[in-house]
Amino acid sequence: MATPTKNYSFSDLFGTHKTIFLDEDVNQGEKVFTSSYTPHSIWHREEEMKALVSYFKSIIVSPTTSSKKVILYGPVGTGKTVISHAFGNELVNYLARERNHGDPKFRYFHINCRKTKTPHLILTTVLRYLVSGFPLRGFSVDELLRMFTLLLYEQNLTVLLVLDEIDYLFPEERTDFLYSLSRLEESPILREEFGVSNRLESRFNLLTITRDKNFRYYLDTSTASSLGRNYITFNPYTRYQLFDILASRAELGLREDCYNDEILDTIANLAEEKGDARFAIELLWRSAKICEAGGEKKLSAEHVRKAVVEVLPIEKSIIDDLNTHQKLVLLSIARLLSVCSQSYVTTPEVRREYEMVCEEANNIRPRRQTQVWAYLKDLHRLGIIQQEVENRHLANGRSIGRISTIRIRDIPTEEIIQTLNHSIEDSSQS
Ligand SMILES: Nc1ncnc2c1ncn2[C@@H]1O[C@H](COP(=O)(O)OP(=O)(O)O)[C@@H](O)[C@H]1O
Ligand SMILES: [Mg+2]
Numbered sequence: 001m002a003t004p005t006k007n008y009s010f011s012d013l014f015g016t017h018k019t020i021f022l023d024e025d026v027n028q029g030e031k032v033f034t035s036s037y038t039p040h041s042i043w044h045r046e047e048e049m050k051a052l053v054s055y056f057k058s059i060i061v062s063p064t065t066s067s068k069k070v071i072l073y074g075p076v077g078t079g080k081t082v083i084s085h086a087f088g089n090e091l092v093n094y095l096a097r098e099r100n101h102g103d104p105k106f107r108y109f110h111i112n113c114r115k116t117k118t119p120h121l122i123l124t125t126v127l128r129y130l131v132s133g134f135p136l137r138g139f140s141v142d143e144l145l146r147m148f149t150l151l152l153y154e155q156n157l158t159v160l161l162v163l164d165e166i167d168y169l170f171p172e173e174r175t176d177f178l179y180s181l182s183r184l185e186e187s188p189i190l191r192e193e194f195g196v197s198n199r200l201e202s203r204f205n206l207l208t209i210t211r212d213k214n215f216r217y218y219l220d221t222s223t224a225s226s227l228g229r230n231y232i233t234f235n236p237y238t239r240y241q242l243f244d245i246l247a248s249r250a251e252l253g254l255r256e257d258c259y260n261d262e263i264l265d266t267i268a269n270l271a272e273e274k275g276d277a278r279f280a281i282e283l284l285w286r287s288a289k290i291c292e293a294g295g296e297k298k299l300s301a302e303h304v305r306k307a308v309v310e311v312l313p314i315e316k317s318i319i320d321d322l323n324t325h326q327k328l329v330l331l332s333i334a335r336l337l338s339v340c341s342q343s344y345v346t347t348p349e350v351r352r353e354y355e356m357v358c359e360e361a362n363n364i365r366p367r368r369q370t371q372v373w374a375y376l377k378d379l380h381r382l383g384i385i386q387q388e389v390e391n392r393h394l395a396n397g398r399s400i401g402r403i404s405t406i407r408i409r410d411i412p413t414e415e416i417i418q419t420l421n422h423s424i425e426d427s428s429q430s
Contacts, residue, residue: 107159
């Protein structure tokens with residue numbers, strides 16, 4: 001009689017990948033590590049939340065004379081998006097409960113400028129929420145602003161508009177747009193359409209989110225004076241704060257017996273330099289995936305070490321949202337850095353490499369030099385590269401001029417090259 005060659009069952013084989021993550025059908029499972037997951041508990045941001053509440057209190061107290069403008073600044077992964085969302089949603093719920101007959105309706109719009117890249121699109125998006133079937137085309141930004149302002153009064157609304165990742169708007173467009181928004185309710189049209197008394201009302205509130213420390217200084221003086229006074233800073237998280245954030249995710253997504261405090265602390269410690277919660281959470285998730293792929297049952301420091309080289313310090317979706325030439329410029333920098341012994345490259349080097357990269361990428365026509373500089377500026381502004389002007393000296397101290405250096409901090413260049421190659425292929429196919 002033939003002996004069976006198989007001494008395992010299907011459930012054994014498939015079961016190996018169920019050892020780490022909790023079952024999604026019953027618990028939250030792996031999805032708590034994705035960027036679209038909204039956590040129920042937010043840690044260590046009480047002060048920032050209180051600051052938001054106190055700035056925007058007028059929306060609750062005097063909704064028809066509320067026109068607060070607040071800027072929220074912090075580096076990537078410091079909880080700006082998650083806190084502003086939580087705040088907006090809380091406000092919606094609170095006002096829905098407390099609203100009396102005749103009170104203005106409250107509307108909260110959270111726009112991510114990385115996805116909604118122009119003032120025109122931002123306003124059209126908002127107007128389409130307010131007026132069903134509002135046309136996508138056919139109006140100028142000024143006309144859209146005017147319609148939006150009139151709607152606030154006509155529909156008896158109070159609005160909180162959150163412009164998240166404002167850094168993605170083109171600088172000139174951004175300045176003009178913010179100027180218009182900060183002066184929205186001062187336009188003479190309101191007087192014409194509603195009579196002078198309505199000018200005593202204001203209903204438009206704005207929360208601008210940036211990761212550029214110098215954002216305030218780019219605003220012209222009059223915009224800055226109405227927009228730049230209320231400022232909330234989100235500092236990078238400390239190791240202990242990251243630990244708590246990690247622990248609450250682990251509890252929802254991982255089996256209790258596969259990790260311990262020590263491993264979470266190892267990850268928190270690694271992520272502390274950036275203070276970036278997104279990085280920490282992704283590191284935990286990758287470590288768990290590596291552990292799972294090896295058929296092991298307990299997370300170890302070795303899994304974390306392996307995960308570190310895989311986690312890009314930049315969110316992949318940020319790379320995907322760059323335009324083709326920005327990607328090609330970034331790819332050139334990464335390629336140069338992966339082969340050169342220095343930690344930086346210079347602008348002329350990048351330009352030569354970029355021309356080669358364009359040629360290889362199905363003969364894409366390279367953009368002019370000034371445009372390449374503009375792309376480098378964009379990448380710097382978005383925190384993807386660091387561009388600095390440095391003075392050069394000979395050994396005897398004599399100055400030999402200045403060069404502009406470009407660095408990509410901490411990036412495993414191989415990873416970024418792969419990600420970009422895929423991303424460029426995808427965008428050239430679509
Ligand atoms: N205080 C916090 N408590 C729980 N999760 C957090 C906290 N801060 C950030 N996160 C999580 O970390 C990730 C990055 O946060 P996010 O708000 O997107 O940062 P930012 O907008 O500042 O780049 C998200 O997955 C978010 O849910
Ligand atoms: Mg964000």
